[in-house]
Amino acid sequence: QSVLTQPPSASGTPGQGATISCSGSGSNIAVNSVNWYQQLPGTAPKLLIHTNNERPSGVPDRFSGSKSGTSASLAISGLQSEDEADYYCAAWDDSLNEMLFGGGTKLTVL
Amino acid sequence: QVQLVESGGGVVQPGTSLRLSCAASGFTFSSYGMHWVRQAPGKGLEWVAYISYHGTNEYYAGSVKGRITISRDNLKNMLYLQMNSLRAEDTAVYYCAKRLYGSGSYSYMALDYWGQGTLVTVSS
Numbered sequence: 001q002s003v004l005t006q007p008p009s010a011s012g013t014p015g016q017g018a019t020i021s022c023s024g025s026g027s028n029i030a031v032n033s034v035n036w037y038q039q040l041p042g043t044a045p046k047l048l049i050h051t052n053n054e055r056p057s058g059v060p061d062r063f064s065g066s067k068s069g070t071s072a073s074l075a076i077s078g079l080q081s082e083d084e085a086d087y088y089c090a091a092w093d094d095s096l097n098e099m100l101f102g103g104g105t106k107l108t109v110l
Numbered sequence: 111q112v113q114l115v116e117s118g119g120g121v122v123q124p125g126t127s128l129r130l131s132c133a134a135s136g137f138t139f140s141s142y143g144m145h146w147v148r149q150a151p152g153k154g155l156e157w158v159a160y161i162s163y164h165g166t167n168e169y170y171a172g173s174v175k176g177r178i179t180i181s182r183d184n185l186k187n188m189l190y191l192q193m194n195s196l197r198a199e200d201t202a203v204y205y206c207a208k209r210l211y212g213s214g215s216y217s218y219m220a221l222d223y224w225g226q227g228t229l230v231t232v233s234s
Contacts, residue, residue: 032217037155044227045147045155050210050220088155092216097169099145099219104154 004028004089006102012079013110020105022072022089028100032092034072036065039086039104048087049074076107084109112136112223114206119228126196130228132189132206140164140184143209145221146191148202148230158204159191163213174200196232203227 005023012018022034036049047056049065052072062077072089089102118130132144146158159180160169168180179192189206207221 033220035220037221039155044205044224045221046224047210047220047222050222051218056222086154090155090157090219090221092219094216096172098171099157099160099169101147101155101157 003093003096003100004091004102006087006089006105008103009106009108011108011110012076014079014081016079017075017077018079018107019076020074020087020089020107022074022102024070024072024091024100026070027095028070028091028093029067029072030070031094034065034067035090036063036074037088037090039088041085045088079109081109083107112208114208114223114225116204116206116225116228119204119230121231121233122196123234124197124232127192127194128196128230130191130193130204130206130230132191132225134187134189134206134208137208139182139187142212144180144182144189145207145209146180146189147205147207147221147224148200149205149227150199150202153202156202160209160219161189193230196230198232201230201232203229 033051037045038048039045052067053065064075086104113135115133161180181190205227206225208223210220210222211218
């Protein structure tokens with residue numbers, strides 16, 4: 001069981017929006033930056049959002065991140081079929097001295 | 111362009127050892143901390159280990175501590191993962207990944223480039 005908690009699944013229809021949550025604690029999300037990764041089927045993970053809300057070059061502005069207290073969220077607007085993937089949040093934990101990943105959320109575009 | 115190429119995976123018996131390698135190119139390897147992350151078949155991502163850019167600081171997941179050692183050779187641009195006393199639960203694709211910010215606070219630990227992964231299967 002992951003220390004960062006994500007819903008196992010999320011869904012939306014093309015053009016709509018979807019939000020994925022990530023819940024942590026005072027030793028990880030509350031005090032360290034949150035990063036989000038997208039993993040398309042059969043491929044390596046890709047950095048989607050870093051430092052809570054920063055998009056690397058090439059990531060569409062349909063993807064956005066936010067953080068408040070011990071929780072973070074990934075929002076996707078204007079859903080497209082190619083957004084179907086697994087999404088993971090991650091953060092360093094100061095108590096464990098480990099990097100933590102959420103359990104992952106499978107996004108389905110209906 | 112940044113490239114990370116893992117190698118060394120394979121099928122091994124429980125209790126044996128294996129060393130994974132990651133060849134890095136396209137960036138100043140000696141300036142960046144590096145990670146190993148694994149993914150068991152059909153499961154999520156699990157962080158394994160981190161080594162600082164100069165190799166002085168190492169951190170490990172509790173599940174592998176004492177059995178796995180991360181190391182690097184900055185002259186050869188190589189990252190390694192020595193795995194001992196392998197167990198069935200170590201079966202996974204192992205990815206090496208580059209830290210976005212080469213050094214500094216662990217608060218900023220985004221991984222901006224990943225290799226394609228190498229599969230390790232531990233089975234009798």
